[in-house]
Amino acid sequence: VISGPSVLTLKRGFKECLVSRFDGGRIVEIDYSALEPRTALALAGSDLATADDVYLEIGEHLGISDRETAKQVIISFLYGAAVSTICRIANISKDVLSPKLKNLKKMFKYDETIFQISSQLTKSNSFRNHAGRQIFPNSSKSGTLFNNFCQSTAVDVALSGFGYLLDEIKKNSMSAYPVYFIHDAVLLDIPAGELDKMQDISSALPTYLGLDFPTKFKFLDN
Numbered sequence: 001v002i003s004g005p006s007v008l009t010l011k012r013g014f015k016e017c018l019v020s021r022f023d024g025g026r027i028v029e030i031d032y033s034a035l036e037p038r039t040a041l042a043l044a045g046s047d048l049a050t051a052d053d054v055y056l057e058i059g060e061h062l063g064i065s066d067r068e069t070a071k072q073v074i075i076s077f078l079y080g081a082a083v084s085t086i087c088r089i090a091n092i093s094k095d096v097l098s099p100k101l102k103n104l105k106k107m108f109k110y111d112e113t114i115f116q117i118s119s120q121l122t123k124s125n126s127f128r129n130h131a132g133r134q135i136f137p138n139s140s141k142s143g144t145l146f147n148n149f150c151q152s153t154a155v156d157v158a159l160s161g162f163g164y165l166l167d168e169i170k171k172n173s174m175s176a177y178p179v180y181f182i183h184d185a186v187l188l189d190i191p192a193g194e195l196d197k198m199q200d201i202s203s204a205l206p207t208y209l210g211l212d213f214p215t216k217f218k219f220l221d222n
Contacts, residue, residue: 158185
């Protein structure tokens, strides 16, 4: 953020205060479903990247049926949490869950990714994410490096999809106006007559990975 409000740290409640510039228009948030794990799976060449519900699918592999628990476990794994922490979240003993977490690492090609990153770090204090953007990690821990790689690439994936969306707005001579972009979401100010069309063209966005990623369409204003 160079100027204006710091949207990256904007408290949740402030988003609902935004008002449309159009008579009868709406403020809409379009964000990706399970962007980071979906991106990591796509980079690993896993078919699960196109699953309708990534958290439920991976949870099944881990023996976790509750979606919210599976989501917390997967996000904790991607953020480099310790095995003990993940076991506590899942409420599953280490003896039972550890072998499954090893399979999860294979699913995400965790070790291969860390090896590639470490090879780059030995030559400099940075590495390139999948999109080729230079990343400067603040730790050499494997969990942090994997997280930096996945998070940064997911942002570039999001930007490629939102870039397509803005191109579609221009191509269709729509009046919808982007308010701001934040991580895996974009806020748009949309005239009433364009809401249905916008929902249709944004339901799944093409990304530079060659896959269409599903999104959620949510009204923020009252």
